[in-house]
Amino acid sequence: MTPTTASPESRTSVGARRSEATEVAVLEAFAALLAEVGYAAITMEAVAKRARAGKATVYRWWPGKAHIALSLISQAKLELTAPQGASLREDLIDYMTRVVGLWRGDSGLPVGVLVRHCYAEAWSDPALAAALQAERRERWTMLNDILQAAMERGELPQETDLARAKDFAMSWPFYLLMTDRLPAPEEIARMVDDTLGGLRAGSSRRPSPDI
Known part of the structure; x- marks a missing residue:
């Protein structure tokens, strides 16, 4: 997944609204740096320089590099x-295959790397x-x-609790993502079958009230 190309001119924000050209340039710059130096070595200054955008403008819309990563995650979900x-069963296999593929980087951008770093940094x-x-709820x-x-x-x-079902x-694919053990494409059908067994068993019991 490659962000849409913007013009090479210097970009600035437009009033209180984020400039589309600046957003595209920043996301492209971040994705390029991720491939070149890895997430840990990326700095906001390097992103701003690569995007030909003012550092203050970048910080105005993205407080830190994890927020830029989250924007790329949000953009990637549009490919689904x-x-x-x-x-x-068929829908879950299709969905899980596409999600795991995005995480693995089948479309070019290793979205799973960004997800892991975002969740790690979110603790602090x-x-x-x-x-x-908020993005998690929208993506689901x-x-x-x-x-x-x-x-x-x-x-x-009919009484299935959709929030709990989701x-x-x-839970299984996300755990495998966070432990860097994403399933191979041929393993997803079995994972879905095991998940379906739990879904159907769990949905037959009414959830306990929150305490």
Whole structure:
């Protein structure tokens, strides 16, 4: 995944609204530096210089490099296309295959590296943690639709708690991401089958009230 190309001219923000050209240039610069030097060596100053943008402008819209990484994660999710809706199993295999592929970097940008660093830095950055959770909820809209459609087809009980179901469905792949053990493409179907067993068993029990 490569951000849309912007003009090589020096970019600045436009009033209180982020300049689209600046955003594209900053994301492109960050992605290029990630490939060249790795996440740990990236600095905001290097991003600004590479993007031909003012350092103050970059800091105005991205408080730190993890926030730029989060913007790239958000952009990457746009590559995910909706499954065909044939069955819950087929839809989950399709969805998980695409998500794991993005994390692995099949489209060029290793999104999984960015996700791991964002979650690590979020422990000490409340603003980043809040932004990450907001993006997490938005990114899981497609998974919500998959599970909702399965309920409408009768593949899941009507009383299924979608929030808990999403957490359950993503817990295994996310754990493998965070431990740098992403499943190979041929392993995803089995992972989905095991997940479905737990989903159907768990959805038959009403969740306990929060305490």
